Amino acid sequence: MSITQEQYFTYVSILKRELVPALGCTEPIAIAYAAAKAREILGDFPDKIVAECSGNIIKNAKGVIVPTTKNLKGIEAASIIGAVGGDPTRGLEVLSNVKEDDVEETRRLLEQNICETKILESPAKLHIIIKMYKGNNYSLVETIHTHTGIVRVEKNGEVLLDVPHDVEAEEDSDINYDLLNVEDIVEFANIVDISEVEEVLAKQIEYNTAIAKEGLRRPYGANVGATLLEVYGDDIKVRAKAMPAAGSDARMSGCELPVVINSGSGNQGMTASLPVVEYGRKLDCSDEKIYRALCISNLIAIYQKSGIGRLSAYCGAVSAAAGAGAGITYLYGGDLGQISQTITNTLANVSGIICDGAKSSCAAKIASSVDAAIVATMMSLRGKAFAPGDGIVKDNIQGTVDGVVRLAKEGMRETDDVVLKIMVEK
Structure with missing residues (x-):
């Protein structure tokens, strides 16, 4: 086992801290x-x-x-x-x-x-x-x-x-998020005692599925989720996008159902979980397999966001979708290399999406990000990948993620200021 006992208990603690219910944005x-x-x-x-x-x-x-x-x-x-x-x-x-x-x-x-x-x-x-x-x-x-x-x-x-704190730091925490990395996250998902994470993951499935179904039943926001199903049918690729989009439709429009969040965001919590759940059910996976895939999807999303920060000009749906793609690849039996490549393929595609606040168009950004993650999954399962040197892609997953973190924190710093100025202009 490559994962240490410290990492094991840290990963369990991270899931319990990050995957909590929230009512509304x-x-x-x-x-x-x-x-x-x-x-x-x-x-x-x-x-x-x-x-x-x-x-x-x-x-x-x-x-x-x-x-x-x-x-x-x-x-x-x-x-x-x-x-x-x-x-x-x-x-x-x-x-x-x-x-x-x-x-x-x-x-x-x-x-x-x-x-x-x-x-x-x-x-x-x-x-x-x-x-x-x-x-x-x-x-x-x-x-x-x-x-x-x-x-x-x-x-x-x-x-x-x-409480002593550093205003310049992204976050003060008694949990060491630096212990997160892709290889050990996958190892953790394979060996974790499901009883230690089942409560938070079962609640994530229950709450997030409920609000997604509510978003499909009633007219919320721009009805992105319902529109996807109406126009493109009930194919698994469509449902995987429509469910988190519908949840966002409802949530951004004041729906009073709670969600289980990821990295401080309900939209990211739904994006990291619902596509995995939909694929797990389509593939007739056991509950245990789905829980293990959700460990991967949630922790991969948190791994990226722990470097980027909870709020930035970088759309969090992208990092959450990359996590979902990793979880879906795992459900298909993908190995560590294929899971890593899925993350890379996703980030190489849609890392430029900006965050211009919480509102109804978040649902469309979720759908676009999940679509990119599904494409990334199918590519990696077939041995197809974006190569090192293709834009921001590096020769290993850590390098690629580090580059995206720099893009989000340094490269988009001015973008963040300009977006806010545009939003508050009359």
Whole structure:
């Protein structure tokens, strides 16, 4: 066995940390969570809310419906509904208990303009500071790097929580994500005791399948998933694209069903899982085989995103789809070389897709990315591959992934700024 005991338990821990339920798009949910916590600390309902958010939070919260609000969008709506009806003990399911009266109160408070938003000038891509005021009292909650990563809490000048953190770092973590690599991920998937990961993977299948089916049943967003099935039929290649796209259709339009996320993103959680599930069922694979394939798909997605960061100008559907392609290749009996080549083939094709925030077109980007992953799978299973020197392709999978990380973090830094400027222009 090449994988060490440390790696084994780290990989199990990563899956349990990353594959958690979330209700709605995670950026407005992160705002609502911080607001719910700030309201709890204040101990009274505020007269004024100030929400300071980094550019990438603004980009991803601007155009998506806040779940449970029917049709409200934006940072102000997320902040107010979090204060009105949010339960901070529920984490990324903070809005699970919101009632109709809470939504109506949020509409009223939006009209009163009690919430002010500001761009937070921060090197951190994911950074939120919520301040609430009631008379002479105030509270402050600061979140950085992760959607529920509260690092500072204040009330009336007293610091109640101050977690040491590096604002320049992508993420502070007690888990060593540097232990992830393709060879050991595949080895882990082959040997893992399924009982140690079954709970999180079964929930991922259940939740993500449910919202995808909801997205096919009802008109959400641009109905990308339903359109694919209507136009191209019920072939497995179409279903593998349509299911995560339909889940995104529903999720971006405020559907109140939860998803199990990957790398902080519901869209990435659905992209990494649902194509694998569809192929697993088509190929009559056992539940155990599907779980092992999901270990590969999820960890490959996390492996890439741990270098890129949770938020960037690089569309996360690409890294998630590359993971899904790796999982599908495994279901077909592909070996390590073929799995690695599937990842490379996917990244060589669609690494240029930009992230311009959370909104209905995410579903189409998911479909395009999964399509590229399926092409990559079929190529690798037939011994066909993009060669080293073909653009960003290197002579090994680690080199190719490292190059994509550089592309996303360094090459697309200015792209990120330009995308945000375009989005906020009137």
